[in-house]
Amino acid sequence: MDLHLTVSGRHGLATQLYRQLRDAILEGRIRSGDNLPPTRELADRLKVSRNTVTAAYERLTSEGFLSARVGSGTFVRSPIAPAEQRRNALSGTGLRPLPVWDRVTVGPERPARKPAFDFRAGIPDARLFPFAAWRRLVTRELHSAENRKALYQEPSGLLRLRQAIARHVGVARSIQATAEDILITNGTQQALDLIGRVLWEPGAVVAMEDPGYPMARLLFQSQGARVHPVPLDAEGLAVDALPENAAVVYTTPSHQFPLGMPMSLARRMALLSWAERRRAAIIEDDYDSEFRFDDRPLEPLQSLDRGGRVIYVGSFSKTLLPELRVGYLIAPPSIRPALRAAKALTDWHSPLTTQAALARFMEEGLLARHVRRARKEYQSRRDRLVSAIERHLGTWAEPAPSVAGLHLCALFRDERLHADEVARAANAEGIAVYPLSRFSTAPTPPQGLVLGYGGIPVNRIDEGVRRLAAVLAATR
Numbered sequence: 001m002d003l004h005l006t007v008s009g010r011h012g013l014a015t016q017l018y019r020q021l022r023d024a025i026l027e028g029r030i031r032s033g034d035n036l037p038p039t040r041e042l043a044d045r046l047k048v049s050r051n052t053v054t055a056a057y058e059r060l061t062s063e064g065f066l067s068a069r070v071g072s073g074t075f076v077r078s079p080i081a082p083a084e085q086r087r088n089a090l091s092g093t094g095l096r097p098l099p100v101w102d103r104v105t106v107g108p109e110r111p112a113r114k115p116a117f118d119f120r121a122g123i124p125d126a127r128l129f130p131f132a133a134w135r136r137l138v139t140r141e142l143h144s145a146e147n148r149k150a151l152y153q154e155p156s157g158l159l160r161l162r163q164a165i166a167r168h169v170g171v172a173r174s175i176q177a178t179a180e181d182i183l184i185t186n187g188t189q190q191a192l193d194l195i196g197r198v199l200w201e202p203g204a205v206v207a208m209e210d211p212g213y214p215m216a217r218l219l220f221q222s223q224g225a226r227v228h229p230v231p232l233d234a235e236g237l238a239v240d241a242l243p244e245n246a247a248v249v250y251t252t253p254s255h256q257f258p259l260g261m262p263m264s265l266a267r268r269m270a271l272l273s274w275a276e277r278r279r280a281a282i283i284e285d286d287y288d289s290e291f292r293f294d295d296r297p298l299e300p301l302q303s304l305d306r307g308g309r310v311i312y313v314g315s316f317s318k319t320l321l322p323e324l325r326v327g328y329l330i331a332p333p334s335i336r337p338a339l340r341a342a343k344a345l346t347d348w349h350s351p352l353t354t355q356a357a358l359a360r361f362m363e364e365g366l367l368a369r370h371v372r373r374a375r376k377e378y379q380s381r382r383d384r385l386v387s388a389i390e391r392h393l394g395t396w397a398e399p400a401p402s403v404a405g406l407h408l409c410a411l412f413r414d415e416r417l418h419a420d421e422v423a424r425a426a427n428a429e430g431i432a433v434y435p436l437s438r439f440s441t442a443p444t445p446p447q448g449l450v451l452g453y454g455g456i457p458v459n460r461i462d463e464g465v466r467r468l469a470a471v472l473a474a475t476r
C-alpha cells in the first residue's frame with residue numbers, strides 16, 4: 001500500500017501517525033481488508049523508531065480500526081460501510097444542509113469594480129451619517145461599560161432605547177406605543193425571523209406582495225413556510241387575491257418594495273378586516289417611510305388595527321446605516337412574551353453599546369436632525385431622477401409614482417424590452433442597476449428597472465441616466 005504519510009518534529013510522532021491513519025480510514029482512502037505495511041518497513045520509510053509505529057497501530061487496534069493476524073500482518077477494519085466511506089471521500093464530509101438551502105442565495109453583491117454610477121436600491125448615503133457624533137456616543141458608552149458587571153441584559157432591549165423609539169414612532173408615524181410594546185432586534189431581518197419562530201409551523205401559508213422583498217421571502221421559505229405571491233395594483237396589495245388559508249400576510253404598505261406605491265386607506269381597511277375574519281396576522285414592514293417627500297403619510301396599519309392582528313417592524317438601516325443592525329418590532333400583547341423568549345433563545349439580546357449609543361443619539365435629537373437633513377437631500381435626488389428618466393428614458397420607460405424612500409422604479413412601456421438584459425449591459429458599463437424581475441417570482445415579471453438614489457450624488461444622476469439610455473438604445 002502506498003498511502004501518503006508524513007510525520008514531523010521529534011515529539012508526538014505516534015499521535016501524528018495515529019491521526020493520519022484514522023482519518024484515511026474514516027475518509028475511505030483505505031478500506032476494510034486493506035493490509036497495512038509491517039511496522040519495521042513503515043518505521044524505515046518514515047525514519048522513526050519501530051516503537052512509534054507500533055504505538056500508533058496498537059491504539060488503532062484498541063479502538064477497533066485495525067486487527068492484527070499473527071503471521072499475515074495488520075488489516076484495516078473500518079467501522080463504517082464502504083458506500084459511506086466512498087461518499088465521505090468524495091464530499092469531504094457527510095453533512096448536507098436541508099434542500100431548502102440549495103435555493104437560497106443571498107448578497108451582498110460586490111461588483112467587480114466600483115460602479116461609476118451606483119443606482120443600487122436599498123442603500124442610504126453613508127456620507128450623510130453624523131460619524132463624529134456617533135463616535136462620541138459610542139466612546140462614552142464604552143467608558144461606562146468598563147464599570148459594569150459582565151452580565152447578560154434584558155432580551156427586549158435597553159429600556160432607554162425602547163422609550164426613545166416609542167417617542168419617535170409616536171411623532172413620526174402616529175403610533176401609540178410604550179416601551180413595553182417594543183422589542184429591539186438586529187434589523188428587520190431578525191424581527192421577521194422571530195415572528196416566524198413564534199407564529200407559524202412548517203407548511204403554513206405566508207402571503208406576500210409580488211414583486212416583493214426577496215430577503216423576507218427566502219427567510220420565510222427557510223423556516224418551512226409556503227410563500228404565496230400576491231399581485232399588486234395602483235392601490236397596493238390585492239386583498240381579493242389573498243389565499244383563504246394564509247396564516248400571515250407580509251406587506252410594505254407605506255412604500256411598497258420595490259414598486260413604490262403606498263397602500264390606499266380603503267385597501268388598508270380591507271386588509272385589516274380580512275385578517276380579522278381569517279384570524280391571520282399582518283406583518284407591516286415600514287422600512288423607509290421616514291423619508292417621505294410629498295403628501296401626508298397614511299396611518300400605519302398598526303394604528304388602524306383594532307383586533308391585535310398587526311406586528312409593526314421598523315429599522316434603522318435606512319435612517320442611519322445598515323451595518324448597525326438595529327431594528328425593532330411592536331407586537332400585540334398576546335405574542336410579546338413569546339417574542340421576547342425567542343429573542344433570548346436566538347442571541348440573548350442585541351449589543352448593548354450600540355443600543356445605548358443610539359438611545360442617547362435619539363435623546364439628544366440627533367436622529368430627528370439627521371432624518372430632516374437626509375430627507376431634503378434624498379428629495380432633491382428623487383426629483384432629479386424623475387426628471388432624468390422623463391428626459392432621457394421617456395421613449396422606453398416612465399417613473400412609477402413614489403413619494404418616499406431611497407429608490408423608485410422606471411417601468412418599461414414595452415413589455416418586450418428585457419430589463420435583465422438591460423441591467424446586465426448597464427452593469428458592464430459601470431452603471432449599477434437592478435432589474436425589477438429580481439424581486440419577483442412571477443413567470444412573466446413586470447419589466448422595468450429599480451433605481452436607488454442613496455448611493456449616487458445628485459450631480460451624477462442626470463449623466464448616469466443619460467448613459468443608461470444609451471445602453472437601452474443599444475440593447476433593443
Ligand SMILES: Cc1ncc(COP(=O)(O)O)c(C=O)c1O
Binds near residue numbers: 190285315316317326
Ligand atoms: C423591504 C425592506 N425591508 C427591510 C429592509 C431593511 O432590512 P434590515 O433592517 O434587516 O437591514 C430592507 C432593506 O433593503 C427592505 O428593502
